Amino acid sequence: MNTVIRMESLRKEFDDLVAVNDLEVVIPEGEIYGLIGPNGAGKTTTIRMACGLLEPTGGRVSVCDVDVHTEPERAQQFIGYLSDFFSVYEDLKVWEYLDYFAHAYKMPESQIPARIEEAIGQVALEVKRDALIKGLSRGMKQRLGIARAVIHRPKVLLLDEPASGLDPKARMDLRNLLLSLRDLGTTILISSHILTELEGFCTSIGLMEKGRMVRSGTIEEITAAESQHRVVKMSWLGEAPGVEAKLQANPKVSGLMVQGAQAVFKVAGSAEDLAAILSELVAAGVRIISFAEVKQTVEDLYLKLSHHEVM
Amino acid sequence: MKFWRNPEFVRYVRAELRPARAVTAALVAEVVCVLVGLACWSAENEHPHMFFQTFYGWLVGIQYVVLGVWCASSCGQAICRERELKTYDFLRTTRLTAGELLVGKILGVPAMAYFVVACSLPVSVVCGILAGFPVRVVAETYVLLIAFALFFSLVALSASMLIEKTTAGMVGLLGLLSNALVLPFAKSPFPGFAAVSIFPALFSLHGLRQFDVARTTPTLVGIELPYFPLTLLLYVALGAWLVLMLVRNLKKDPEQIRLLSRWQAIGLVAFLNILFYALLNPKHLATSPAYDTITPGDLAGLAVVLNAALLFLVGIAILTSREKLTVWWRKWSSGMESYWSEFGLPWPWLVPAAGIAFLFLLGEALGMLHAFPLHNWEAGKAALQLLIFLVFTTRDILFLQWCVLTRMKRPVIKGFLFLWLYYAAAATTTMVVSLGSSAAGRHLVALLTPYGPYQQERPRLTSDLDVYLGMALGVVVIFFILMAITKRLQRAPTVPEAAAA
Numbered sequence: 001m002n003t004v005i006r007m008e009s010l011r012k013e014f015d016d017l018v019a020v021n022d023l024e025v026v027i028p029e030g031e032i033y034g035l036i037g038p039n040g041a042g043k044t045t046t047i048r049m050a051c052g053l054l055e056p057t058g059g060r061v062s063v064c065d066v067d068v069h070t071e072p073e074r075a076q077q078f079i080g081y082l083s084d085f086f087s088v089y090e091d092l093k094v095w096e097y098l099d100y101f102a103h104a105y106k107m108p109e110s111q112i113p114a115r116i117e118e119a120i121g122q123v124a125l126e127v128k129r130d131a132l133i134k135g136l137s138r139g140m141k142q143r144l145g146i147a148r149a150v151i152h153r154p155k156v157l158l159l160d161e162p163a164s165g166l167d168p169k170a171r172m173d174l175r176n177l178l179l180s181l182r183d184l185g186t187t188i189l190i191s192s193h194i195l196t197e198l199e200g201f202c203t204s205i206g207l208m209e210k211g212r213m214v215r216s217g218t219i220e221e222i223t224a225a226e227s228q229h230r231v232v233k234m235s236w237l238g239e240a241p242g243v244e245a246k247l248q249a250n251p252k253v254s255g256l257m258v259q260g261a262q263a264v265f266k267v268a269g270s271a272e273d274l275a276a277i278l279s280e281l282v283a284a285g286v287r288i289i290s291f292a293e294v295k296q297t298v299e300d301l302y303l304k305l306s307h308h309e310v311m
Numbered sequence: 312m313k314f315w316r317n318p319e320f321v322r323y324v325r326a327e328l329r330p331a332r333a334v335t336a337a338l339v340a341e342v343v344c345v346l347v348g349l350a351c352w353s354a355e356n357e358h359p360h361m362f363f364q365t366f367y368g369w370l371v372g373i374q375y376v377v378l379g380v381w382c383a384s385s386c387g388q389a390i391c392r393e394r395e396l397k398t399y400d401f402l403r404t405t406r407l408t409a410g411e412l413l414v415g416k417i418l419g420v421p422a423m424a425y426f427v428v429a430c431s432l433p434v435s436v437v438c439g440i441l442a443g444f445p446v447r448v449v450a451e452t453y454v455l456l457i458a459f460a461l462f463f464s465l466v467a468l469s470a471s472m473l474i475e476k477t478t479a480g481m482v483g484l485l486g487l488l489s490n491a492l493v494l495p496f497a498k499s500p501f502p503g504f505a506a507v508s509i510f511p512a513l514f515s516l517h518g519l520r521q522f523d524v525a526r527t528t529p530t531l532v533g534i535e536l537p538y539f540p541l542t543l544l545l546y547v548a549l550g551a552w553l554v555l556m557l558v559r560n561l562k563k564d565p566e567q568i569r570l571l572s573r574w575q576a577i578g579l580v581a582f583l584n585i586l587f588y589a590l591l592n593p594k595h596l597a598t599s600p601a602y603d604t605i606t607p608g609d610l611a612g613l614a615v616v617l618n619a620a621l622l623f624l625v626g627i628a629i630l631t632s633r634e635k636l637t638v639w640w641r642k643w644s645s646g647m648e649s650y651w652s653e654f655g656l657p658w659p660w661l662v663p664a665a666g667i668a669f670l671f672l673l674g675e676a677l678g679m680l681h682a683f684p685l686h687n688w689e690a691g692k693a694a695l696q697l698l699i700f701l702v703f704t705t706r707d708i709l710f711l712q713w714c715v716l717t718r719m720k721r722p723v724i725k726g727f728l729f730l731w732l733y734y735a736a737a738a739t740t741t742m743v744v745s746l747g748s749s750a751a752g753r754h755l756v757a758l759l760t761p762y763g764p765y766q767q768e769r770p771r772l773t774s775d776l777d778v779y780l781g782m783a784l785g786v787v788v789i790f791f792i793l794m795a796i797t798k799r800l801q802r803a804p805t806v807p808e809a810a811a812a
Contacts, residue, residue, distance in 0.1 A: 013634055013637065013804050014634075015633065015718055016718075016802065016804050016805050017804065017805050018804050018805065018806045021806060051404050052403070052404060053400055053403060053404065053564065054564060055563075055564065055567055057634055057637075057638060058638070072562070073406045073408060076404055076405060076406045077406055079404065081400075081401070081404045083397070083400065085397060086397050086398070086400075086401070087396040087397050087398050088398070089322065089326065089398060091326040092322065092325060092326055096322075096325050100318050100321070100322045101318075101401075101405065103316075103318035103321070104318045104319075104402070104405035104406065104407050105405055105406050106406045148401065211806075
């Protein structure tokens with residue numbers, strides 16, 4: 001798969017402080033990469049460098065193989081950017097705002113009208129097409145901001161805490177919109193410290209802390225690397241006095257907790273080992289009604305990996 | 312890209328000139344024309360010719376004030392306001408080049424003012440022609456108006472780029488004051504500098520000889536020239552430098568803004584020196600001073616003072632940001648960058664700037680050898696004065712560079728205030744010491760300030776000795792400031808513990 005975003009030895013110093021410390025990030029095409037970390041970890045600085053707003057002290061960022069800082073105007077055709085707190089031009093109408101940015105991104109003139117209608121449709125602002133922006137609600141302005149960021153069909157979307165200040169419904173809409181953009185082939189780099197926002201949505205994550213990338217990769221890769229144990233949760237029907245003893249007798253099982261007809265335990269082994277434990281229990285006459293590995297959430301991973309020194 | 316299709320221009324036109332607003336503005340403009348016309352008619356109703364002259368004069372005056380004030384205040388807020396609203400980042404991440412952004416802002420921000428003036432234009436043009444002014448004069452008046460509006464829009468936009476608060480609009484308006492401040496130049500040996508103001512060109516175009524400035528004639532390289540083309544030429548030349556500064560920096564983060572590259576700064580020094588000698592009226596140069604003439608020696612002294620100010624301004628313009636200087640230091644220490652690098656210390660670039668100033672002085676002296684012998688120019692004295700200013704400016708600029716490396720907020724402004732405090736303290740101390748012994752006061756002045764060689768009443772040798780001692784002291788201070796800068800640059804940046812782990 002093609003690499004779309006590449007950060008090489010990316011570094012930013014503010015006064016005496018190293019805000020981003022020799023970051024190495026490679027994001028392939030079509031990924032939704034979640035940049036997570038506590039406040040002050042360097043996420044915003046990284047995104048601002050990636051979209052060309054901040055000049056790095058050292059290293060380079062390239063988007064679609066174009067250096068963002070040596071060829072900024074060329075690189076911008078591939079980049080859509082949205083920050084956490086932003087304003088819009090209140091004295092323009094919704095379609096005028098998008099028309100302005102479509103021209104500013106130098107889209108072909110013939111494609112602009114259709115693209116404006118399409119973008120307005122994507123963020124469900126059809127009824128407000130001819131309304132002045134100053135009359136829109138905060139959520140609508142946020143959606144308009146997203147439409148602005150994608151108006152030129154960028155290959156890369158850089159989103160810095162895009163859901164901050166949005167209500168749950170608007171967050172859900174944003175999530176769905178981003179998923180549809182991913183389906184269209186857009187690569188998304190999204191930063192957030194609200195981890196539930198990224199849950200079940202990012203294909204990869206990078207955990208930043210104090211300017212450094214602590215871990216980076218797909219959620220499965222990181223889970224596999226970080227977890228020596230699989231956590232299993234099971235429940236059964238009726239009395240099963242031998243369950244606890246059976247599990248404790250298995251050398252691969254640890255951390256067993258039994259409560260009524262439910263048990264949670266860790267297994268140091270592969271999926272084959274899980275299957276073997278299940279067969280053993282069924283053979284012993286335990287009437288199992290559920291037996292499942294507990295998947296790690298982004299939050300679990302974050303808590304496991306981070307040092308929590310800034311939070 | 313044609314300017315009327317520039318997205319930034321279109322945005323402002325759409326927002327400012329919505330049909331209802333445009334119709335209201337046009338109506339107001341016409342009503343104002345009618346009211347001014349009625350007022351003029353009540354004053355001059357017996358002489359239609361005079362009526363049209365007065366009416367035209369008022370309309371043109373109002374158009375200049377409206378366009379000038381509107382351009383200066385609105386362009387003065389154009390960028391800093393967008394930064395405050397956090398909309399500017401999105402502009403910076405579009406594919407608009409800095410040049411396109413500049414054109415869009417300069418023409419689009421005051422769109423309403425241009426529209427209002429355009430609405431009153433037919434009335435004023437007809438009045439002008441009925442008043443007996445040739446069509447050429449009326450046309451030139453409006454060419455001048457456009458040049459004036461564009462130039463002061465550029466000045467205001469530059470202020471808006473540099474200042475982070477919306478008070479930049481006030482700075483833009485203050486820029487308009489220069490129109491009055493430069494007028495006294497009309498009767499000086501440099502009448503051409505008065506052409507920076509719009510008034511001499513307007514007065515002389517309309518034959519308003521009751522104003523003093525309209526009776527003077529500026530010169531360019533010794534050739535007499537009307538104010539109109541000279542004003543246009545100055546707006547174009549000075550505007551070109553502003554455009555260069557804006558295009559270099561418009562899409563940069565405020566911390567990364569540096570008005571000119573170092574070579575461009577040297578070029579600016581050369582350009583301003585050329586302008587200085589080109590605008591001198593040689594008729595005002597004489598071997599012995601009179602009420603309206605100066606000697607070549609005086610001219611050399613003026614050139615030194617001008618270049619002292621230029622050295623300081625250029626020094627400030629080429630100060631390096633802390634981040635860039637640190638990176639340069641690391642590379643220079645490992646032999647990857649030269650000491651003259653674009654992002655190195657600024658002081659080595661002050662030396663060629665001073666050298667160029669002296670070369671231009673010599674060039675002027677040699678060019679006028681037919682009229683004045685070389686010794687009239689007191690080139691040796693000028694060289695010494697320039698050297699003293701170079702040493703003191705280097706010291707002060709390095710001090711400002713050191714301030715930039717500290718954690719001070721607004722280090723350049725604070726550093727500048729410290730310098731001002733230093734010179735105020737030096738002046739006060741000198742005055743106090745002079746009460747006891749005037750000779751001791753003079754020694755102190757020469758030691759602490761570059762004012763030493765300007766003291767007339769002292770025996771030359773003593774004066775020179777003090778001056779050399781002052782320079783030596785300046786060099787020692789420079790050495791210590793360089794040490795302090797080096798020490799700061801050698802500090803390793805703080806890497807947070809978690810990252811180092």
